[in-house]
Amino acid sequence: MELTDRKKQILKVVVEDYISSAEPVGSKAIAQQMGGSVSSATIRNDLADLVEQGYLEQPHTSAGRIPSPKGYRLYVNELMEGGRLSPVETERLNQALHMKMEQLDRVVSQAGKAVSSLAGYPAYTATAGKKKLFARHFDLLPVDENSCIVVVMLGNNRVKSQLLHLQLMLDPEQIPALANLLNTHFTNCSADEMNQKLLHMTDQILPRLFLLLSQTVAYATDVLDEVGRREVQTVGASQILKLPEFRDVDKAHDLMSFLTDEQAELPAPDEGAPMKILIGPENVCEALRDTSVVVASYDIGDDMRGLIGVVGPTRMDYASVTARLSYFADGLTRLFGKKDLPSTKEEPKT
Amino acid sequence: MELTDRKKQILKVVVEDYISSAEPVGSKAIAQQMGGSVSSATIRNDLADLVEQGYLEQPHTSAGRIPSPKGYRLYVNELMEGGRLSPVETERLNQALHMKMEQLDRVVSQAGKAVSSLAGYPAYTATAGKKKLFARHFDLLPVDENSCIVVVMLGNNRVKSQLLHLQLMLDPEQIPALANLLNTHFTNCSADEMNQKLLHMTDQILPRLFLLLSQTVAYATDVLDEVGRREVQTVGASQILKLPEFRDVDKAHDLMSFLTDEQAELPAPDEGAPMKILIGPENVCEALRDTSVVVASYDIGDDMRGLIGVVGPTRMDYASVTARLSYFADGLTRLFGKKDLPSTKEEPKT
DNA sequence: GATTAGCACTCCATCTTCCCGAGTGCTAAA
DNA sequence: TTTAGCACTCGGGAAGATGGAGTGCTAATC
Numbered sequence: 001m002e003l004t005d006r007k008k009q010i011l012k013v014v015v016e017d018y019i020s021s022a023e024p025v026g027s028k029a030i031a032q033q034m035g036g037s038v039s040s041a042t043i044r045n046d047l048a049d050l051v052e053q054g055y056l057e058q059p060h061t062s063a064g065r066i067p068s069p070k071g072y073r074l075y076v077n078e079l080m081e082g083g084r085l086s087p088v089e090t091e092r093l094n095q096a097l098h099m100k101m102e103q104l105d106r107v108v109s110q111a112g113k114a115v116s117s118l119a120g121y122p123a124y125t126a127t128a129g130k131k132k133l134f135a136r137h138f139d140l141l142p143v144d145e146n147s148c149i150v151v152v153m154l155g156n157n158r159v160k161s162q163l164l165h166l167q168l169m170l171d172p173e174q175i176p177a178l179a180n181l182l183n184t185h186f187t188n189c190s191a192d193e194m195n196q197k198l199l200h201m202t203d204q205i206l207p208r209l210f211l212l213l214s215q216t217v218a219y220a221t222d223v224l225d226e227v228g229r230r231e232v233q234t235v236g237a238s239q240i241l242k243l244p245e246f247r248d249v250d251k252a253h254d255l256m257s258f259l260t261d262e263q264a265e266l267p268a269p270d271e272g273a274p275m276k277i278l279i280g281p282e283n284v285c286e287a288l289r290d291t292s293v294v295v296a297s298y299d300i301g302d303d304m305r306g307l308i309g310v311v312g313p314t315r316m317d318y319a320s321v322t323a324r325l326s327y328f329a330d331g332l333t334r335l336f337g338k339k340d341l342p343s344t345k346e347e348p349k350t
Numbered sequence: 351m352e353l354t355d356r357k358k359q360i361l362k363v364v365v366e367d368y369i370s371s372a373e374p375v376g377s378k379a380i381a382q383q384m385g386g387s388v389s390s391a392t393i394r395n396d397l398a399d400l401v402e403q404g405y406l407e408q409p410h411t412s413a414g415r416i417p418s419p420k421g422y423r424l425y426v427n428e429l430m431e432g433g434r435l436s437p438v439e440t441e442r443l444n445q446a447l448h449m450k451m452e453q454l455d456r457v458v459s460q461a462g463k464a465v466s467s468l469a470g471y472p473a474y475t476a477t478a479g480k481k482k483l484f485a486r487h488f489d490l491l492p493v494d495e496n497s498c499i500v501v502v503m504l505g506n507n508r509v510k511s512q513l514l515h516l517q518l519m520l521d522p523e524q525i526p527a528l529a530n531l532l533n534t535h536f537t538n539c540s541a542d543e544m545n546q547k548l549l550h551m552t553d554q555i556l557p558r559l560f561l562l563l564s565q566t567v568a569y570a571t572d573v574l575d576e577v578g579r580r581e582v583q584t585v586g587a588s589q590i591l592k593l594p595e596f597r598d599v600d601k602a603h604d605l606m607s608f609l610t611d612e613q614a615e616l617p618a619p620d621e622g623a624p625m626k627i628l629i630g631p632e633n634v635c636e637a638l639r640d641t642s643v644v645v646a647s648y649d650i651g652d653d654m655r656g657l658i659g660v661v662g663p664t665r666m667d668y669a670s671v672t673a674r675l676s677y678f679a680d681g682l683t684r685l686f687g688k689k690d691l692p693s694t695k696e697e698p699k700t
Numbered sequence: 701g702a703t704t705a706g707c708a709c710t711c712c713a714t715c716t717t718c719c720c721g722a723g724t725g726c727t728a729a730a
Numbered sequence: 731t732t733t734a735g736c737a738c739t740c741g742g743g744a745a746g747a748t749g750g751a752g753t754g755c756t757a758a759t760c
Binding site for chain 4: 027040044045048058062063
């Protein structure tokens, strides 16, 4: 059963008014906002219908209407017009995107901050590998007689390195051989496989070299572990305290500790989809049941995927949040998507 | 003018009672807590004196007493007994200290979390270099014809590396020479000096090599910049919402956004001192004027210094917070203080 | 049939008032 | 110097009063 155009328009007005005021919207205000083409009485009739069909709710008999999750859903799907970014905002976002970037993490965290402060809601960011990562290349650089640097290059071209100290003396002659061994046997395999192979090698090589080997492998598995793990970061959580729906300290506390403690459960868009909007009870997760989440994904290289999301009340400003998120996700994809590493973007010093 | 023993004891009872209850303490309750050796009337007389001398305050004429900052100060300086850690807590703390540690950052952040959740207040951690850092050693590892890994070893033995892509082809023959150049001219100098030298070299070397050189230097300055910067991390900020003094959402919001936005202003112990306690108005910083801060420092190697602090209401449980912080600071010093790098602690795999 | 004006009714938010009791300060006695 | 006794103070929560925004319904109008 379809809604008449007028009812849709009314719904739109209610949603947008409520989004900005957080107060139930009355028929009179709606009439005014619609240009006075119809009277408040007419609108009251329509409102009654909309309530009956579940698009609106009224907190109590003699109050205005507020949108229900179903109402927001319709709004988001059909009624919402794309939010515009003001020049100031675009500037601000670009700034976060174009910062001097040695590290992907840094840019992403900046992005999160910018989105959060522009939207006025908390934001979260996460990155996750799409497929399993392997070590692609090892290098060992002797530093002095009992320490050397181990460099591991990952499948996605990221590089990690670490200084290792050994109790015993190193013979610089043997280092290249060991590096060779690493590159032939320990590349392109998982952490588990590495450890497996390491075991089998116990008696094939000199004990003194074995120590270095095992430390190197231990480091490599650590790195794989760390990079593969989904790292979630929340930012701007304090913003919710400004929202009237969280004037209740307990509610605020619940959401906030959820955001900082159980970040793993924060939603992500479906595989392939660029964005996902979850409204109130559409959230699986108990703690988010009366909040909404908008989350966008972007590509980093071709084997990693990043997330940037915003959590807010159900009356969150979907139009502007989605606009900002997609601007950002697009920007990040453009930055990282095509290339292997952000560092190549560095403009040569003049 | 000294206080009598009894008055000190009364002050102690008031402080400790108020710390745990957050309610003004009455004379009757004090009498009871002191074993009934004196009557409430006597205590009332002493209380009046303590108020007059500024150690206590009364919110209004007919309420109990609460400690003033001066009262807390006396308590902290003279009356407080060292807090004990329960076995469970020690276990918890040790766990955070002994986690598998590839990264100093990781351990420190775990430490912050543990302290915050045990204390029940927000915590912050920071690390800062004591003296200026320089690059100590460079390495260049060719990967393919137009990319290579740059490895920079810092003065404090930390190692950073990055993959660089170049538009033009690399001649593998020239790489070692370039590395040599880097090691002779660009070690042990500041970022500024590096850029200076780079400029002077413009016409001394081949343009194609210059590109790689300049990217390497740019990376090195980035690294120095990043490592030298004081990085502050706050954790457990949501805990303040559980405290009665922050039932006022606005207050909570103020403190919380301070904790996340203006972290630079968070206090640190004086040079050389292991710990610092700042009570209420003793804080310079406006936003902390009615909170207390306890902060401990620890050593990382001999050129870095770390901070771990707790922010809470003035009635914070100084005894147990200081106990936990110093346990942790000691643990971290023991872990990092003597060695160059945490990774050497890794126990060999069996 | 759809729209509108009119009106009685509802219900929340706010403010005021009232009351209770914990805790005080003071006085007089031990 | 300590203690018992007692009148007094004051904050905070319960109960009640007030007002206004907004509704639903009915009857008239387009």
